[in-house]
Each structure stands twice: as structure tokens, then as C-alpha cells.
Amino acid sequence: MENLSRRKLLASAGVATGAAAIAAAPSVAQAALDHPEATDPSGPPPEETIVAYVRDIKRNEVTVMSGTGEVTYRDPVLVKRLVKAAPSGSTRK
Amino acid sequence: MSSHREAPEISQDPVADNTDCYAFVSPDKPDTVTIITNYVPLEDPPGGPNFFEFGEDVRYSIYVDNDGDGKPEIEYQFRFKTRLRNPDTFLYNTGQITALNSQTWNRRQFYEVTKVNHKRGKSKVLGSDLASPPCNIGPRSTPNYPKLANAAVHRLDSGERVFAGQRNEGFFVDLGSIFDLGDLRPLQNLHLIATSPAMGVDATATLNVHTIAIQIPIKKLTRDGSVPSDAMSAKAVLGIWGAASRRKTRVLDKANDERAQSGPWVQVSRLGNPLFNEVIVPMGEKDKWNAVHPAGDKSFAKYVEHPELAKLLPVLYPGVFPRLAKLKAKRADLVAILLTGIPKGIVPGFQNYTGSVLADMMRLNVAIPPTKSKPSPLGLLGGDAAGFPNGRRVFDDVVNIELQAVAGLTYPLVNPDYKPDDAASALTQGLTPGKNRYQSAFPYLGTPHNGFDTPSGPKG
Numbered sequence: 440m441e442n443l444s445r446r447k448l449l450a451s452a453g454v455a456t457g458a459a460a461i462a463a464a465p466s467v468a469q470a471a472l473d474h475p476e477a478t479d480p481s482g483p484p485p486e487e488t489i490v491a492y493v494r495d496i497k498r499n500e501v502t503v504m505s506g507t508g509e510v511t512y513r514d515p516v517l518v519k520r521l522v523k524a525a526p527s528g529s530t531r532k
Numbered sequence: 533m534s535s536h537r538e539a540p541e542i543s544q545d546p547v548a549d550n551t552d553c554y555a556f557v558s559p560d561k562p563d564t565v566t567i568i569t570n571y572v573p574l575e576d577p578p579g580g581p582n583f584f585e586f587g588e589d590v591r592y593s594i595y596v597d598n599d600g601d602g603k604p605e606i607e608y609q610f611r612f613k614t615r616l617r618n619p620d621t622f623l624y625n626t627g628q629i630t631a632l633n634s635q636t637w638n639r640r641q642f643y644e645v646t647k648v649n650h651k652r653g654k655s656k657v658l659g660s661d662l663a664s665p666p667c668n669i670g671p672r673s674t675p676n677y678p679k680l681a682n683a684a685v686h687r688l689d690s691g692e693r694v695f696a697g698q699r700n701e702g703f704f705v706d707l708g709s710i711f712d713l714g715d716l717r718p719l720q721n722l723h724l725i726a727t728s729p730a731m732g733v734d735a736t737a738t739l740n741v742h743t744i745a746i747q748i749p750i751k752k753l754t755r756d757g758s759v760p761s762d763a764m765s766a767k768a769v770l771g772i773w774g775a776a777s778r779r780k781t782r783v784l785d786k787a788n789d790e791r792a793q794s795g796p797w798v799q800v801s802r803l804g805n806p807l808f809n810e811v812i813v814p815m816g817e818k819d820k821w822n823a824v825h826p827a828g829d830k831s832f833a834k835y836v837e838h839p840e841l842a843k844l845l846p847v848l849y850p851g852v853f854p855r856l857a858k859l860k861a862k863r864a865d866l867v868a869i870l871l872t873g874i875p876k877g878i879v880p881g882f883q884n885y886t887g888s889v890l891a892d893m894m895r896l897n898v899a900i901p902p903t904k905s906k907p908s909p910l911g912l913l914g915g916d917a918a919g920f921p922n923g924r925r926v927f928d929d930v931v932n933i934e935l936q937a938v939a940g941l942t943y944p945l946v947n948p949d950y951k952p953d954d955a956a957s958a959l960t961q962g963l964t965p966g967k968n969r970y971q972s973a974f975p976y977l978g979t980p981h982n983g984f985d986t987p988s989g990p991k992g
Binding site: 480483484485486487488489490504505506507508509 | 779780781783785791792793794795796797
């Protein structure tokens with residue numbers, strides 16, 4: 440499996456600039472993160488995309504795939520946010 | 533079938549379903565090995581307008597283990613791309629296809645071949661933009677199919693020859709009979725539910741398959757780069773198998789042409805010895821077997837040591853297999869044939885032993901020269917050491933060989949006191965494949981049936 444660091448993952452997703460902006464204006468960014476906005480997709484998915492899924496809610500495990508790499512993190516905050524963002528009716532165990 | 537639709541998951545994914553694996557010293561080029569892996573089972577030749585093809589999102593692999601650990605040292609990967617000339621027609625072709633670049637051929641496939649050296653952790657693209665031939669449609673669309681197929685045999689600068697496209701199904705079997713409670717038509721008067729004996733029916737006689745074939749200089753495959761001449765040398769034996777993999781996730785968005793893939797490659801199909809997953813591995817384990825490499829086959833050894841089919845034969849044919857019914861010992865003969873190779877000292881002048889690692893691989897001793905005069909389709913059982921289970925040639929009757937082996941014919945190799953039932957050597961599916969099924973030159977499987985003439989004549 441290819442080595443896939445979180446920093447590399449964020450960079451490949453083009454999130455690094457956003458992260459820098461968050462650091463510069465923490466209050467605004469925090470507010471935005473607390474209230475994710477539901478939206479229609481703006482276009483088709485890229486041929487290669489980043490996919491994340493909650494692998495185990497109880498253990499706070501989330502698996503992130505990019506390219507042919509895959510890393511499973513233990514990240515309570517991210518898991519909590521994804522569970523919160525999940526549409527109602529989804530399985531939550 | 534050899535491995536056609538042999539497991540629940542892969543039976544729903546034909547383009548990734550590895551149906552047969554062949555490996556043999558090329559009879560017309562004995563300094564090379566030919567490896568063939570087939571996909572897309574049971575192609576009915578008239579199957580248009582979307583004729584059969586390889587999967588663009590599948591990675592097809594041919595693996596070679598040259599040190600006996602059940603893990604590959606060498607891998608050849610094949611990846612396909614489809615090109616559409618005209619999206620505004622429903623037709624596969626809008627006129628005759630007379631060449632691989634015919635403007636009237638609408639939907640074409642091209643592929644890339646990559647060699648991976650797992651020992652060094654390096655990979656190299658050996659060939660790109662290699663054309664596959666079209667499917668054999670009929671005399672109006674593909675009037676000279678052999679010419680198209682020959683043009684699709686590509687010589688790579690690195691020394692290999694490759695072909696990827698439709699061929700005649702080489703595997704022959706009385707499918708409808710065997711899966712009707714283990715009936716063997718010539719013996720069905722002896723079956724528990726007896727009917728009159730009849731000739732076997734070749735269920736795949738008019739079907740095609742998609743073939744990936746590669747011919748490789750032997751020196752590129754052996755552990756020390758040599759061309760072994762001593763059949764007793766361990767370095768003369770190669771372990772070979774094929775596999776198909778898909779990306780871990782695929783996202784469909786709005787329409788089927790908006791798709792994304794991500795994650796590691798996950799193996800969904802594999803095949804070394806014919807019929808291993810089909811009749812040895814039980815239903816609940818078949819999908820798991822398809823997902824692991826041969827090095828992990830130790831957990832399946834119990835199914836080889838005590839095969840279900842060996843227990844069924846005496847039940848289905850009452851009184852016909854009395855000695856087999858009493859044989860309760862581990863089938864070390866089948867373990868040798870399928871999981872370790874046959875050690876030296878068992879069959880005079882022959883071995884294909886790869887060591888103690890239990891792994892389902894096709895084991896080919898490349899120091900055994902091809903049999904040019906009257907090769908036996910029963911391979912080693914027929915006294916022909918150039919055939920199965922020393923690799924597998926396209927015409928080897930692997931169903932009969934494995935039926936006879938499971939019925940106890942090969943058990944005396946490990947226990948000379950055991951006398952097989954008379955029926956063990958008489959066991960047969962009663963089939964002889966037609967002469968057009970194979971050809972004498974690469975890729976050795978014959979011209980595929982065309983859709984216009986197959987099936988020929990009216991059907992009832």
C-alpha cells in the first residue's frame with residue numbers, strides 16, 4: 440500500500456489553502472465547520488476522488504482512500520462530524 | 533466449469549471472472565513459456581450489439597512465483613481502455629471490419645502491459661496502445677477474422693509476445709450433466725438415479741471467451757535467469773496463476789458515465805489449478821478464496837485432504853467405488869498435485885515440487901520439453917509429462933484427469949498398498965473436443981465462433 444499521510448491527503452485534496460485560512464480566522468472557520476451547508480453537487484466526480492467512510496463508530500475509526508492508498512484513522516471528532524452529517528435513516532451502530 | 537462463475541460474488545462480475553489458466557512450454561518455440569488466462573465466461577457468439585470485451589476498471593494480472601513461497605516474484609499487468617468512434621449510433625460496427633484501424637469499427641479496445649518485479653519493487657510499462665481484435669461477428673462484419681486476430685498479436689521490445697481478445701473456448705465439459713447430481717453421461721445407468729447411458733454433451737462447444745495470452749522467454753521467468761535443462765532441479769519449476777482486481781470503491785453519480793474510483797486494488801478472482809475453487813472449496817469459502825493469494829492457501833488444505841467429491845462418488849454410484857468409500861486417510865496425492873507439486877521419486881524422471889508451502893499454483897517444470905508427437909490429453913496420467921498437472925496445455929482433459937485423481941487413481945503414488953476401484957480409471961465425461969478449438973501457434977486457442985453461424989441450424 441502506498442504511504443498516505445494526512446498532510447499529503449489534505450494537500451492532494453486542495454484543502455491546504457483552506458486549512459491556512461482557518462488558522463488565520465479561527466472564529467469564522469469554527470462557525471462554518473459547526474454548520475455544514477447541504478448543497479447539490481456542482482459537477483461530476485473526478486475520475487480519481489478521495490473517499491472516506493466510517494469504519495467503526497464505536498472505535499471512532501474512519502478510513503480514507505486516495506489514489507491506490509488507504510489509511511484508517513482513529514479520529515473521534517471527524518467520526519462525530521460525519522455521523523452528524525449523515526442523512527437520517529442511515530445505519531448508525 | 534474450470535472456474536466459470538465458480539463463486540457467488542464473481543458469478544455476477546463476468547469481465548473479472550478468471551475462467552481458465554494455462555501454462556506450458558511453447559511447442560513451436562520451446563525457449564519460451566506461454567501463459568493464458570481467460571475471462572468472460574460462456575460468451576454466446578451472437579451477443580450484440582454490445583459485444584463482449586474486457587473491463588476498463590479491472591486490473592488483470594499474471595503471476596509467477598519462481599522460489600516456491602506462494603508469492604509472486606514477477607507479475608504482468610494488463611489494463612484496458614475503450615474508444616468509441618461514433619457515440620451517435622447503436623452499432624458496434626457500421627461496415628466491414630477489415631483491419632484493426634477500420635473506420636467502420638466503432639467500439640475498440642486497447643491495452644497496456646506492465647511488468648512488475650516484486651523482488652526489486654520495480655515496474656515497467658512494456659507496451660501501450662496495443663489493439664485488441666473485434667469480436668467475431670459474422671461474415672459481413674468480420675469477413676477475414678484470422679487476419680484481424682493475427683494483426684492483434686504484438687511483439688514487445690522486451691521480448692514477449694502478447695494477445696488480448698476473443699477466442700474459442702478451449703475448456704470442454706459436460707456441464708449440464710455434471711451439475712445434475714454428478715451425473716457422468718456414459719455411466720449414468722450406474723447412477724443412484726439411473727437413466728440410459730448416453731454420449732457426453734460438450735456444453736462449451738459453441739461458446740467463446742476473452743483471452744489474455746503472453747509468451748515469455750524462459751530466462752525472464754526463472755530465479756537465476758537460466759534456461760534449465762535438468763528436470764530434477766528446483767529452479768526448473770515455476771508457480772503460475774492469474775487474478776483480477778478492482779479498486780476498493782467506485783462512486784456512481786447521477787449517470788453511469790459519471791463514476792469515480794478510489795482506494796487500493798482488491799483481488800476479486802484468481803485461478804491456478806483448474807476446478808480448485810469450483811469443486812474443492814465449499815460455497816461458504818469461495819469468495820474468500822478468490823480474494824487471497826496462494827501463499828494463504830494453507831487454510832483450504834483440509835478441503836483437498838478430504839475432498840467432498842470423493843465422498844459423493846460412492847454415494848451417487850452405489851457399489852461402483854467400494855475402495856474409495858473406505859479411504860478415510862488424508863489425500864496426500866491430491867495435496868501434492870494441487871498444493872505443493874509432485875516431489876522427485878514419485879514419477880520417474882519427473883518432479884514439479886515447489887516446497888512445503890501449500891499454495892494453489894499451476895506448477896510448470898520448464899525443463900520438460902513439449903511433447904510434439906501424439907501428446908496425451910490425460911497429461912501425466914496418460915504418461916505425458918508435458919501436460920497437466922505439469923502446467924496445463926489448452927487441450928488437456930483436466931476434468932477427466934481430476935475426476936480420476938479424486939476417485940483414487942493417484943492415491944497409490946503415496947500408498948502403494950491401495951488398489952483403486954476399477955471405475956476410477958474408467959471414469960470419464962466422454963468428450964473429445966473438435967479440431968477447430970485450438971491452433972498450433974500462439975495464442976493456441978482457436979478462432980472464435982462467429983455470431984452469424986453459431987449456433988448453426990435451427991434450434992428446437
